[in-house]
Amino acid sequence: MNAAHRTGTGEIRTLALASGIRIELDAETALDADPDPKGPAIALHAGAVVVTVPAGHAALTLSVGEARLATQAGQATEFAVRCKPSDGLSGWVGGMDADLTCLSGLVTVVPAPGRGATRLTAGQAMATGSDARGVHPVDIASVAAWRRGLLVFRDTPLSQVVEDLNRYRPGRIILGSSSAASRRVTGIFHLERPEEALGSIRTALALSEVRLGDRIVVLR
Numbered sequence: 001m002n003a004a005h006r007t008g009t010g011e012i013r014t015l016a017l018a019s020g021i022r023i024e025l026d027a028e029t030a031l032d033a034d035p036d037p038k039g040p041a042i043a044l045h046a047g048a049v050v051v052t053v054p055a056g057h058a059a060l061t062l063s064v065g066e067a068r069l070a071t072q073a074g075q076a077t078e079f080a081v082r083c084k085p086s087d088g089l090s091g092w093v094g095g096m097d098a099d100l101t102c103l104s105g106l107v108t109v110v111p112a113p114g115r116g117a118t119r120l121t122a123g124q125a126m127a128t129g130s131d132a133r134g135v136h137p138v139d140i141a142s143v144a145a146w147r148r149g150l151l152v153f154r155d156t157p158l159s160q161v162v163e164d165l166n167r168y169r170p171g172r173i174i175l176g177s178s179s180a181a182s183r184r185v186t187g188i189f190h191l192e193r194p195e196e197a198l199g200s201i202r203t204a205l206a207l208s209e210v211r212l213g214d215r216i217v218v219l220r
Contacts, residue, residue, distance in 0.1 A: 003030035003045050010168045010191070012146065021060065022052040026082075026146050027167035027191075045096075047167070048082035050103070050144045065096030066112040067128045077105030079120075080144045084163065087130045097129025101143045151189045151197065158183040161201065162219075169194035171215025180207060180219055 005015055007025045015023040017035040025031070029047025034040060037058060042051065044064040053060050055076035062069045064083045071077040083098040085091035100109050102120035109118045111128045118126060118135060125138040142152035151164055159181040162173045168191050175181045183205050189197035202209055202219060210218040 001030075004032045006030045007047070009170060010194075012191075020054045020057060024050040024052075024144075024147055026144075044081055044083055044098075046083065048080065048144070048146070050078065050080045050147060053077045053105075064098040064100075065128065067098050067100070068110045069100055070108045072106045072108075075105050077107060078103040079105075079107050097127065097132075099125060099127045101125040101138055101140075103140055103143070145188075146191060149191050151191060153185045153187055153189075155184045155186055157181065158185055158201070158205070158219075161185045165194050165197060169198070171217070173198065173217045173219065176210075176218045176220040180205075183207075 005025065007013055007027055007029045010027050012027055013025055015025060015033065017023070017033060017040065019035050019037045019040055021035070021040055023033065023042065026048035029049060030045040031049065032043045039058060040060045042060070042062040044062060051060070051062065053071050053076065056074055059073040060071045062081060064081055065086070069079065069081065080101040080103060081098055083096045086095035086097045100120065102122055102124055104122045107120050109120060109126060120126065120135060123137055123140055124135050126135050127133060142154065145152040153161055159175060162175055166173055185201055187200065189200070198217065207219045212218065
C-alpha cells in the first residue's frame with residue numbers, strides 16, 4: 001500500500017522514467033522505482049511488469065522477493081516479471097516468488113542471495129520458488145499479452161488463471177477444491193470481458209459455480 005506506483009483492479013498503465021526507461025504495469029501491481037541514470041533500480045512488490053531499457057543506458061536492476069535481475073549496460077533490453085506470494089508460511093510473512101522472462105536483449109538473474117547467476121536471452125524464462133524449474137523457452141507473444149488487452153493461457157493451471165482473472169474482475173473468484181485448482185486451461189480471453197472468460201472456463205471444465213452476492217464466485 002505504501003508503494004510509489006500502483007494500479008488497481010482492471011487498470012493498466014505505463015510509467016515513463018526521465019532516464020528513458022519505460023515500465024508497463026499490469027492490473028493490481030505495486031512497485032517503487034529509482035530513476036538514477038547511473039544505476040536505476042525497481043522494486044516490484046506485487047503484480048506484473050514489462051520493462052524496456054533503451055540502448056546506451058546504464059545497467060538496471062529489479063528486485064522481487066529474494067531474486068534480483070540485472071540488464072547489460074549499454075544494451076537495449078526488454079523483460080517481463082510476474083510475482084506472487086510464496087507458498088506456505090513464507091508467503092504469509094511477505095515472501096515473494098517470481099516468473100522472469102527476457103523478451104529481448106540479455107538479463108542476468110540471481111534467484112536468491114548466495115545462489116549462482118543465470119543468464120537469460122530473448123525467449124527464455126525461469127521461475128523462483130517451490131515450482132521453479134530451469135531455464136526454458138517461452139512464447140514471447142503470450143507472456144505479456146495483457147499489454148494487448150488479452151489473457152493467453154496454454155495448458156495453464158486453473159489456480160494461475162483465476163489469479164489473473166482476479167486482477168481484472170471486481171470481487172473475487174475462489175477455488176473450492178484442490179482438484180479444481182489443478183485443472184488445466186487453454187484459451188485466449190479479452191481483459192475487458194472477465195465475466196465472459198469466467199463463463200467459458202466454467203463450461204469448458206464442467207465446473208459448478210456458487211455466487212455469494214454480486215462479487216464472490218466459488219468454483220468447484
